[in-house]
Amino acid sequence: MQVEETQNEGLKRGYRFTLPAADLAAEVDQKLREAQPEVEMKGFRKGKVPMAMLKKQFGPRVLGDAMQQAIDNALRNHLESSGDRPATQPKVEMQGGESWKEGDDVVVNVEYEALPEIPEFDLTKIKLERLTVTAEDAAVTEALENLAKNAQNFEDRKKGSKAKDGDRVVIDFKGMVDGEAFEGGTAEDYPLVLGSKSFIPGFEDQLLGAKAGDDIEVKVTFPEDYGHPVLKGKDAVFETKVKAVQEPKPAEIDDELAKKFGAESLDKLKEQISERLEAEYAGASRAVMKRALLDQLDDQVKFDLPESLVEAEAHQIAHQLWHEEHPEEHGHNHGSIEPTDEHKSLAERRVRLGLLLADIGQKAEVKVTDQEMTQAVLTQARQYPGQEREFFDYVQKNPQIQQQLRAPIFEDKVVDHIAETAKVEDKTVSKEDLEKAVEALDTL
Structure with a gap:
């Protein structure tokens, strides 16, 4: 197979693969000879069918298989030798199409966008603040009062x-x-x-x-x-x-109230509430720190982005936001939704960070364990009471759904890895300050 480069601009690649007719014919003959000993045909003993008759009977099918195999092998060998990783499925078109006839060279045009090389980045340069909040007595008391109200x-x-x-x-x-x-x-x-x-x-x-x-x-x-x-x-x-x-x-705030909520005493209930509040604060703090981390990565690490990925992501964002603005529309018979510049800008950020986090995670050998995947599936399955088994079967048979469940777990583990490497300073703040920081996430 002869390979000729036809395009090399940015991340776009184009190649012309040519398989000489003589090589293709030799491959077909070879496959027919390999099959000949096992072929039976009326009037001939097994393995004694003449090559001419084999070609007439099986030639077209073997020819098609040989062409496809040759193209697949040529593309695989090219990607291995070039080191290119296509961003999406390569576009493969046979030159001549239906006008091609046996005896002609097979010419195939291949186009794709290569994934970019991710530049090395010193993660220790990232500086982050981790907001910490202590569950104050007033917050615990407020939570107790809400429990008492619910138990009224x-x-x-x-x-x-x-x-x-x-x-x-x-x-x-x-x-x-x-x-x-x-x-x-x-x-x-x-x-x-x-x-x-x-x-x-x-x-x-x-x-x-x-x-x-x-x-x-x-x-x-x-x-x-x-x-x-x-x-x-x-x-x-x-x-x-x-x-x-x-x-x-409202119920009295006492040991009896605590027992209604599964605690041994009021003091134990207060401890549980304090732990729950601080876990909620930690989760909110992590979200704030994660946004700051991603903002720094997006600002400091630059590289070319595959247009096909950005375009697909922009259309997905536009489509999702349209449905959020039109909750009454459950179908997709709404015509084309064109992405705005804002959608495209957000798409570029998502694609850049997705590729960057994937690269960092791969180099750090971050893995999503089977246990973590099982927990994710269990969490999703709870949304379908009575149909948990059907949901499990659906996930097992659908690699795309598995990837959708795996992706956020992988991302969070990569973020944790980066945070362990980065310079993180703990900063004690009030609950109100943390709430303001969380609210700001929706305005950025």
Whole structure:
């Protein structure tokens, strides 16, 4: 196979591979001779079929296989000798196409973008701050108060008291559409917390100000996206009897509250809350430090980027953001979405950092373990209760999904590796300062 370079500009590469007709014919003859001893054909003993008949019977198929094998081998040998790593699948086109005939040389044009050489970078030059926050007593107390509120009880208000937002009313109700009761629209002694938005929009509002003993006719309209198809968009009337109005009473912050949440005592519950808060602070701090690290890498390490990768990433970003802005559109029949300059700039950053982190991780021999992958699959599977086994099977059969799960784990491990090498200074800050730093991530 003869190889001629046709393009070498930036990362773009082009080559013309020529397989002489004589070499191709010799390869076909060789394959037919290798197969001849095993071929049986009517009128001939096994292994005695003449070469001319083999060529007529099997020649075209063997010719096609030989051509494909020759092209594949030539491309593989070229990539090995050149050291090029294509950014995407190389474009391979046979010159002449359908006009090619047996006896002609096989000429193939190959085009691809090579992945760039990643420049060496001294990771010790990176300087980072790790924000640390201690769980203060006030934060622990606030968390305890929230737990007590969630564990609240309700007690009857004084006779004649009007129901307020946050109160619980105990009601009997019977719902009717077009004068007829409907399935699931009737209940007795139902405890409804006003403001919980657990009922049809407008239902709870009409019970504000109600007193025990009141009979109220609640009129509502079922939403157009209501789960029961028969009731979608229907007007309904609920004959409602208010049997009790109860006010919320937060639970006492004591050992009994602690036991409700699985702790031995109040002191143990406080320790658990403190540990949980500091773990949350550490996670937020890590996100802030990771952004600072990536910003420095993006700013200090420059190299050419494959246009094909940037273009694909820009289109993906544009498509994703469009769907976030149009949550009502679940399909993809929305026409072409052209990336903006902002999308392209973000795509360049993502591609650059992706290639850089991959290179750093490879050189540092960062690996994603089977245990880490299993944990990632388990985490995802929890989003499909009752279908965990089907999800596992789906992941095992889909390499692309496996890569999507592996990529963020790999990235985080590379970031940890860089942070271990970089100069990191711990800085104690307040919870409010950390919150501001986290909020700033969305504005950068």
